[in-house]
Amino acid sequence: MDLITFGVQLLNAVQYGMVLFLVASGLTLVFGILGVINLAHGAFYMLGAYLAYWIALMTGNFLAALVGGVAIAFLLGLALESVFIRWLYGRDHLAQVLLSFGLILVIDEVRQLLFGKDVHSVAPPDWLSGSLQLTDNLSYPVYRLAICVFCIGVAALIFLVITRTKIGMIVRAGAENREMTRVLGIDYDKVNRLVFATGIALAALGGIVTAPISTVYPGMGDGMLILSFVVVVLGGIGSVAGAAIGALLIGLTDTFGKVFFPSVSGMLIYLLMAIVLLWRPNGILGRREA
């Protein structure tokens, strides 16, 4: 493999990893702070892609699809939290697994009622189409580069909000000791709702930015859900930094696995997971559970 091909694959790996990071960070945020394991996370990824397709079709504008899709997902997250999810705080994992499985069935059928079963595609915006000439003989799709830049921006934003703002402080305090924050007079119901809706919005955002480079199809959430779980297991539950490391590792393993070991590439990420678990059962940045 020459240096050029290597560079292209590296960019592919980073781009893939960044989308994985978006989705997995939503999953790990909801679990780390609310203690809720949400199997329906992949369904919201799929829903995001369908919303992007639908809004882009209506408006002809990808930016509108991006903003509109995220907004709808966020509002949906707020509504779902107040109707269903808040009953799951403190319940056992089995209840959480099954309720979110019920949600998947509902979301999938509603999606089919609204958008049908067809496979769709979404065009990237004009100003991001085409390829960029990086060196003499290395060109790379602009849209994929834009995904990298955009996702790094979102990741930086998440880190800043969690580590530098008052909201982030409250969220961290609540994850640490919920009773104490309640005693201190913080309306934790509102914080919960915001955290869940943010997690859902991140899943949908992943689906939206992926829509132009992939196809939009009914089962797309499933693969993403499993991969996000692997990312979270690798990085450590609740750790956004861990999710970033895990996502990049998966991106690299999957992309280069397909180049070097095409016959077993499907197994490689699980092999990676098995090795990490043997080394650290709670993930790379995971804390020891009591």
Add this chain to the structure above:
Amino acid sequence: MTKERANLVRASGLPALCLLAAIALPFVVPQYYVQFASKALILGVLAMALNLVVGQGGLVSLCHAAFFGLAGYVLALMSPKYDAASLLLTLPVAVLAASFAALVIGALALRTRGVYFIMVTLAFGEMLFYLFHDADFAGGSDGAFINAKPELVIAGVRLLDLDKPSTFYFLVLGVTVAVVALLMTVVRSPFGHALAAARDNERRARALGFPIFRIRLIAFVLSGALAGLAGYLAAVQFGFMAPQMLGWHQSATVLVMVLIGGLGTVTGPLIGALVLLGLEEVLKAFFEHWKLIEGVIVIAIVLLLPNGVRQLWPMVFGEAAREPARDHAIKPTSAPAPETGHA
């Protein structure tokens, strides 16, 4: 009916009555329902197998469909193209394959706790799904056909004609009864008590010197083997294996059966399988988007009946029904059934 009488009927009469009804079934209902009953019993065995780790062990596994499907695929791959495979050869190999997969996945997954365990079992289960989904040798996403049902031949005599629905049904019924008896024995044995002790208070069980990892791994492998047994029977019945049968949606559906039937009993998941499959059958007949309704029902059960449909009995039959329902539970202690899964 007095409380004692009710207890007695529940303790001995009801299971015997159910068994009698089950034996009489092929003689009174059309063939379609015999096939439906076979399918429900097979998935009931899978649900009971899963319940050993979920209900008794407190370990929420999301990969049991993989053991189920793996065993089915073993039969599909071992069957000659136009000839019948030997039941005596393929069944043990299929169950052993499922047990081995459970041993490897269990040994890795049981290093983790709580929610990690759920995620890891989910991921390894999907690994097996993709193995059969992408692999050419097993027909890829098209699946694999079993053209002739396996036959049981001893000394040149063909003992079972599995093409006949009622014969197959009685085989499945026999297996179901055997699995119930086995699980009852396991749950009541010192091993079963140790497994439950590890679920209820891991630290205390460890302090008492129980080898928790080994106990859980044995339970996981036994559960995987029984799931494989169910998968083998399912492959015989359908004559077809598709990768979807290994997928995590299937695992989650079986988990719903376990929850509907109640975690605390051996036979509860069997009832859960009957209830869920019966419900699907009715919904499919009336609604195009039946999964929407099924999803709503699943959510409602989780929110309103966290201990399964058994909770409905006291509401329907009054307070008198409450006590027997609890007597029926196999839990050795008198403490209220603790929920599974401790983070």
